[in-house]
Amino acid sequence: MTSGIKTRPSCSDPVVLNEWHPISALSEIAVDRVHRTVLLDDPISYTRSSANEPLVWASGDEAVGDRCDPATVIAALPTRVKFGYVWATFGTPGHEIFDIDECNESDRRMLNGGSIMVSVSAPRAVENFLDMGHFPYIHTGILGAEPRSEVAEYDVEVTDNQVLATGCLFYQPQASAAATGGQMTEYTYRVPHPYCVMLYKSVPTNPSRKDVIALFNQPMGHERIRAHNYLCMVDETNSDSSLKRFQQLIFGQDKTILESQWPRRLPLDPRSETPIRADRSAIAYRRWLSAKGLTYAVIAAS
Numbered sequence: 001m002t003s004g005i006k007t008r009p010s011c012s013d014p015v016v017l018n019e020w021h022p023i024s025a026l027s028e029i030a031v032d033r034v035h036r037t038v039l040l041d042d043p044i045s046y047t048r049s050s051a052n053e054p055l056v057w058a059s060g061d062e063a064v065g066d067r068c069d070p071a072t073v074i075a076a077l078p079t080r081v082k083f084g085y086v087w088a089t090f091g092t093p094g095h096e097i098f099d100i101d102e103c104n105e106s107d108r109r110m111l112n113g114g115s116i117m118v119s120v121s122a123p124r125a126v127e128n129f130l131d132m133g134h135f136p137y138i139h140t141g142i143l144g145a146e147p148r149s150e151v152a153e154y155d156v157e158v159t160d161n162q163v164l165a166t167g168c169l170f171y172q173p174q175a176s177a178a179a180t181g182g183q184m185t186e187y188t189y190r191v192p193h194p195y196c197v198m199l200y201k202s203v204p205t206n207p208s209r210k211d212v213i214a215l216f217n218q219p220m221g222h223e224r225i226r227a228h229n230y231l232c233m234v235d236e237t238n239s240d241s242s243l244k245r246f247q248q249l250i251f252g253q254d255k256t257i258l259e260s261q262w263p264r265r266l267p268l269d270p271r272s273e274t275p276i277r278a279d280r281s282a283i284a285y286r287r288w289l290s291a292k293g294l295t296y297a298v299i300a301a302s
Helices: 122-130 240-258 277-292
Strands: 021-025 035-039 042-048 054-058 079-082 085-088 109-118 155-159 162-172 183-193 196-203 206-221 224-233
Touching (some): 021 035, 021 042, 021 109, 021 206, 042 085, 054 079, 054 085, 109 240, 122 183, 122 206, 122 224, 122 240, 155 277, 162 277, 183 277, 224 240
Antiparallel strands (some): 021 085, 035 042, 042 054, 079 085, 109 224, 155 162, 162 183, 183 196, 196 206, 206 224
């Protein structure tokens, strides 16, 4: 590769520079073929070897072609593979990627529910994911239905360097692809990463267990993301394609709302947008980001 490669990333926020970010589902990367994307305003390229080893590097203005000789890559980024995704960083994270304990259960269905570009900031996408109040109006007849629109009291805390919301209950006509009727669904929300969020929800066929649905947001820019929808499900009925279709239906409804958000960057000043009871997890999330000193893709509190 040529000297057109940048030696310094465009982003100057150390919080996100020294963080692991999702790039792609490993299974969706063609062997020895160059794929291109953007991370934190900088172009990057990636591929995987026949031994399933990922390679991610900072792209220059050179013409690389569609094939990759790993020996020619001179700006490789640190990488990890977790949850079936390739993660990369421009910095030197002092920690590993967070865990999801349910991934160790052998009967789980684990797959990428779709990687979708959205014109919104990563924190806005996380905040929308935390919001149960929009279920009856955006996911009508599936995750919610009028007049059952009230968000009951729930608990929120910041613990172990993550935001955790527990005791979340909401009536849903069709809680998942496996559901056969309406039910009160119990949720737990967890934010272990500034741009990644997950929910744990009751399995319709086995209330003692919980499905895990996560949104791993790749910050392409301040106001543009590639949202990777991760599914870790207890489902012996539906095919992988059915599970993906259901998740893409839900996220497709969210995408319209996300792209209408204004401002697209998330304001961290608690006075900038009027909070209501349903926003308790969002308020905790904003305070958590402020405490970290994060500046990328947000409007910092004055």
